[in-house]
Amino acid sequence: xxxxxxxxxxxxxxxxxxxxxxxxxxxxxxxxxxxxxxxxxxxxxxxxxxxxxxxxxxxxxxxxxxxxxxxxxxxxxxxxxxxxxxxxxxxxxxxxxxxxxxxxxxxxxxxxxxxxxxxxxxxxxxxxxxxxxxxxxxxxxxxxxxxxxxxxxxxxxxxxxxxxxxxxxxxxxxxxxxxxxxxxxxxxxxxxxxxxxxxxxxxxxxxxxxxxxxxxxxxxxxxxxxxxxxxxxxx
Numbered sequence: 001x002x003x004x005x006x007x008x009x010x011x012x013x014x015x016x017x018x019x020x021x022x023x024x025x026x027x028x029x030x031x032x033x034x035x036x037x038x039x040x041x042x043x044x045x046x047x048x049x050x051x052x053x054x055x056x057x058x059x060x061x062x063x064x065x066x067x068x069x070x071x072x073x074x075x076x077x078x079x080x081x082x083x084x085x086x087x088x089x090x091x092x093x094x095x096x097x098x099x100x101x102x103x104x105x106x107x108x109x110x111x112x113x114x115x116x117x118x119x120x121x122x123x124x125x126x127x128x129x130x131x132x133x134x135x136x137x138x139x140x141x142x143x144x145x146x147x148x149x150x151x152x153x154x155x156x157x158x159x160x161x162x163x164x165x166x167x168x169x170x171x172x173x174x175x176x177x178x179x180x181x182x183x184x185x186x187x188x189x190x191x192x193x194x195x196x197x198x199x200x201x202x203x204x205x206x207x208x209x210x211x212x213x214x215x216x217x218x219x220x221x222x223x224x225x226x227x228x229x230x231x232x233x234x235x
Contacts, residue, residue: 031100034078034093036062037116039174039230042097044089048077055089058082060228061105061116064091064098095220096227101139103228106131111147112232113205116225128155128206137212139221141189144208151197151204158183158191159208165190168219173207174198174231182217185210190217194226201233 036042041057043050048070058064068079076093091098102119108129117123117131118139124130128146133139148154158164162185169179171194178196185191194207207229209222 031066033102034064034066034080034091034098034100035103035116036060036064036097037099037103037224037228038097039228042091044080044082044087044091046089048072048075048079048090050092052090056082056085056087058087058091059084060230061103063102069093095224099224108145113145113147114228114230115145116228117143139211141210141212142208143210143222143225144206146206146208148204148206149202151195154195154204154206155208157181157193157195157206157208158185159193160191160210161186162191165217171223171226173205173226174229174234176234180219180223182219184217188213190214192217192219192222198231198234201231203231205231 036058037060039060041059044055044058045052046055049072063083064080065083066078066080070077070079077090078093080091081088103116104119105114105116106123106125106129107114108125118133120134122132128144131143133141144159146154162183165182165184167179167181170177171180173194173196176196176198178194181193183191183193190211192209192211195204197204207226209219211217
C-alpha cells in the first residue's frame with residue numbers, strides 16, 4: 001500500500017486552490033476520540049494543512065483524543081492528542097483514515113495476518129476466526145476470516161441461505177484488487193463476502209460480514225474494516 005494514499009485525502013477529494021477557509025454552519029460536533037485505520041499509519045501535522053510539518057505518524061489502532069475541529073476548504077481537520085505518544089497536532093478526518101468507533105487490533109497467530117474490529121465484539125480465534133457483535137449492534141451481527149492454501153478450500157458462499165443481490169468492484173484488500181458480493185438472507189439481513197488470493201504468498205482469504213435487517217444493505221463499515229487488513233509477506 002502507498003503511504004501517500006493512506007496518510008492523505010481519499011482519492012477524488014476536491015481541494016480549493018486558493019486555500020480559502022470555509023466554516024460549516026452550524027459546525028458538526030467533533031467526536032471525543034478516533035482510531036487510526038490505515039495499516040501504514042496516519043500523518044499528524046502541526047497545523048490543519050497537508051503542507052504543515054509532520055509531528056509524527058500515528059500507528060494503526062492508535063486512539064487519538066479529539067479537542068477541536070476545523071474545516072479548510074473541502075477538508076475537515078481534527079486537533080488531536082495521541083494517547084500512546086502524547087504527541088499533539090492535526091489529522092484529516094476522513095472515513096478511510098480514522099473511525100469514531102472504538103476498535104481493537106487482532107493479530108492471528110501463527111499466520112500473522114491482522115485486522116481491526118469493534119472493541120465491544122467478542123472474538124474466537126482459529127481458522128476460521130470469528131468476531132461476534134453484541135445484541136442490537138447497529139453495524140453488524142458477525143464477521144469471519146478464513147485462510148486456505150487453495151481458494152477451493154474456502155467455505156462455500158453464501159454462508160447463510162440467501163440470494164445474490166449485486167457485486168461491488170473494485171475493492172482493495174492490502175493492495176490486492178478484488179470484489180465484494182452482497183447477498184439478501186432468507187432469515188433477514190444481509191451477507192457481504194470478499195474472496196482474495198494474494199499474489200506473493202498465494203494464500204487465499206475469505207472475509208465474511210453479516211449485517212442485521214435494514215431497508216438497504218450498507219457495506220461501508222465492512223469496507224472500512226477491510227482497509228485495515230495486513231497480510232505478512234505481501235508488502
